[in-house]
Amino acid sequence: MSLADEVSVEAPAAKLSISGVSKRFVSGQRSVHALDDVSLDVGEGEFVCLVGPSGCGKSTLLNLVAGLDLADSGQISADGIPINAPGRDRMVMFQEAALFPWLDVLGNVMFGLRRKPGLTDAERREVAEFYLRLVGLEKFHHAFVHELSGGMKQRVALARALAPNPRVLLMDEPFGALDALTREQLYGDIQRIWQQRKKTIVFVTHNVREAACLGDRVVLFSPHPGRIREQFKIDLPRPRDINSVELARHATAITAALKNHVRPEAEVAE
Amino acid sequence: MKRAGLAALFFAALFVGWELLYRSGFWSPVLLPSPLVVGRYLWEATVDGSLLSATLVTVKRLFLGYVFGLLLGLPLGLLTARFRVLADTLGLLALGLQALPSVCWVPLALLWFGQTEAAMFFVVVMGTLWSVIIATDNGVRNVPPIYARAARTMGSSGLHTWLWVIFPAALPFIVAGMKQGWAFAWRSLMAAEIYVTILSGFGLGHLLHYGRELNAMEQVIGIMLVLLLIGLLADKIFFSPWERFLHRRWGTAK
Numbered sequence: 001m002s003l004a005d006e007v008s009v010e011a012p013a014a015k016l017s018i019s020g021v022s023k024r025f026v027s028g029q030r031s032v033h034a035l036d037d038v039s040l041d042v043g044e045g046e047f048v049c050l051v052g053p054s055g056c057g058k059s060t061l062l063n064l065v066a067g068l069d070l071a072d073s074g075q076i077s078a079d080g081i082p083i084n085a086p087g088r089d090r091m092v093m094f095q096e097a098a099l100f101p102w103l104d105v106l107g108n109v110m111f112g113l114r115r116k117p118g119l120t121d122a123e124r125r126e127v128a129e130f131y132l133r134l135v136g137l138e139k140f141h142h143a144f145v146h147e148l149s150g151g152m153k154q155r156v157a158l159a160r161a162l163a164p165n166p167r168v169l170l171m172d173e174p175f176g177a178l179d180a181l182t183r184e185q186l187y188g189d190i191q192r193i194w195q196q197r198k199k200t201i202v203f204v205t206h207n208v209r210e211a212a213c214l215g216d217r218v219v220l221f222s223p224h225p226g227r228i229r230e231q232f233k234i235d236l237p238r239p240r241d242i243n244s245v246e247l248a249r250h251a252t253a254i255t256a257a258l259k260n261h262v263r264p265e266a267e268v269a270e
Numbered sequence: 271m272k273r274a275g276l277a278a279l280f281f282a283a284l285f286v287g288w289e290l291l292y293r294s295g296f297w298s299p300v301l302l303p304s305p306l307v308v309g310r311y312l313w314e315a316t317v318d319g320s321l322l323s324a325t326l327v328t329v330k331r332l333f334l335g336y337v338f339g340l341l342l343g344l345p346l347g348l349l350t351a352r353f354r355v356l357a358d359t360l361g362l363l364a365l366g367l368q369a370l371p372s373v374c375w376v377p378l379a380l381l382w383f384g385q386t387e388a389a390m391f392f393v394v395v396m397g398t399l400w401s402v403i404i405a406t407d408n409g410v411r412n413v414p415p416i417y418a419r420a421a422r423t424m425g426s427s428g429l430h431t432w433l434w435v436i437f438p439a440a441l442p443f444i445v446a447g448m449k450q451g452w453a454f455a456w457r458s459l460m461a462a463e464i465y466v467t468i469l470s471g472f473g474l475g476h477l478l479h480y481g482r483e484l485n486a487m488e489q490v491i492g493i494m495l496v497l498l499l500i501g502l503l504a505d506k507i508f509f510s511p512w513e514r515f516l517h518r519r520w521g522t523a524k
């Protein structure tokens with residue numbers, strides 16, 4: 001595969017199908033029903049946001065789709081192929097950037113590329129540089145992780161996740177720790193990249209506005225046990241401005257539903 | 271440069287203070303020789319080659335045993351961190367033996383190997399090995415699991431993850447353990463050399479010992495200065511670069 005193919009031809013986005021997935025965590029006496037009979041289909045190139053209160057199993061579901069953990073029951077497949085291990089077709093952006101401090105920025109982005117067969121080292125380097133340019137960090141190739149701001153770290157993590165050209169991008173509250181201004185910038189970036197690179201994206205967030213801004217669809221979870229409660233289609237034109245009035249209307253509706261589903265008594269279940 | 275100048279000034283002041291103390295005649299010159307006398311001893315020992323050959327003997331013993339201890343300890347530490355069975359057996363043994371002052375190996379080494387190079391080698395290896403195992407094991411256990419998970423999603427697994435993720439992530443601990451192992455090895459080697467004569471080579475410890483036998487204080491102090499210098503050089507040559515590397519990457523430098 002040539003470099004041109006590597007960065008210009010988008011990998012066809014994958015379709016995800018999650019059906020009847022349950023997952024329990026047992027530690028000692030305690031058993032947590034993290035996911036209960038969750039079914040969700042994500043279309044090719046769709047941007048789906050998962051929202052819900054803390055502990056409702058959003059990260060758990062993402063880890064299952066990533067193949068990092070296995071479900072107790074149910075099926076998860078990408079393009080009809082069951083998922084039971086991590087794969088380069090599904091890259092993850094974790095809540096904490098999880099960058100490697102012993103590598104510089106370029107080294108971090110190259111890490112996944114090095115494991116990708118069929119490329120020469122020079123091509124890998126060019127691919128990495130391409131994605132660092134895409135996230136606006138071309139001047140920071142040789143910076144170390146601790147020298148970056150929180151937002152820059154997340155940008156590197158994004159470039160690292162994009163570099164192997166995955167079909168699915170799994171993002172777990174990637175911007176949770178950032179200030180509003182930096183986040184807004186990243187919303188712009190992520191929408192632009194999503195449109196350019198045609199990925200299927202599953203995006204976890206606590207922030208309803210963020211979900212309405214980014215998602216084609218917002219999926220609402222409730223905890224104890226973790227279940228899907230409601231789904232909202234967001235058919236606003238893109239690129240979207242997080243401060244727009246229509247977007248606020250959607251966000252208000254989702255917030256109301258969220259409050260409705262998460263009653264105090266839900267906490268005492270189990 | 272400014273820092274080097276300050277250090278030079280400091281040590282010069284120490285020597286001047288020492289000379290003044292000597293001149294005050296408060297202690298007998300047998301107990302406290304002039305730094306000039308010590309300097310003359312060092313000069314003579316250098317010229318007749320005895321100092322250099324003793325230094326070579328000692329440094330060679332230290333280096334061989336230390337490198338061997340490292341090469342053995344690093345993989346063993348990785349293994350005890352990886353396999354529960356090994357942690358419960360070898361790991362426990364290492365924990366116990368690491369707490370044992372490493373000079374305690376000297377009598378045992380002499381009984382096992384006699385007054386041979388093998389005994390010296392054994393003592394140095396024992397000084398190094400256990401701290402390196404413990405530090406490596408501990409370092410691996412302190413690696414945030416998220417690193418390995420992130421690596422897995424990028425197609426790394428098995429040996430690749432251990433070599434390129436777990437090992438570098440544990441480096442801060444490992445380097446600290448290497449330094450501790452070095453200190454233990456160095457101390458126990460000196461004890462062994464002072465304690466017993468090995469006919470295959472006279473090390474610095476032997477010179478120190480003979481200095482005492484001959485009541486030659488200038489030799490005792492002179493050799494101590496050489497030992498101090500070796501310790502400093504080892505730190506600057508072997509460990510400082512690693513520590514600079516870690517500080518730069520992890521951002522732990524002040």
Ligand SMILES: Nc1ncnc2c1ncn2[C@@H]1O[C@H](COP(=O)(O)OP(=O)(O)OP(=O)(O)O)[C@@H](O)[C@H]1O
Nearest residue numbers: 025026027032034053054055056057058059060061
């Ligand atoms: N490794 C684990 N061991 C035990 N329990 C776990 C584990 N991972 C998750 N859980 C439990 O499963 C439930 C769901 O956790 P999960 O991390 O998926 O929540 P979340 O929706 O991502 O929450 P947040 O928004 O706070 O990140 C929680 O109650 C949590 O305590």
Ligand SMILES: [Mg+2]
Nearest residue numbers: 058059060172
């Ligand atoms: Mg979470």
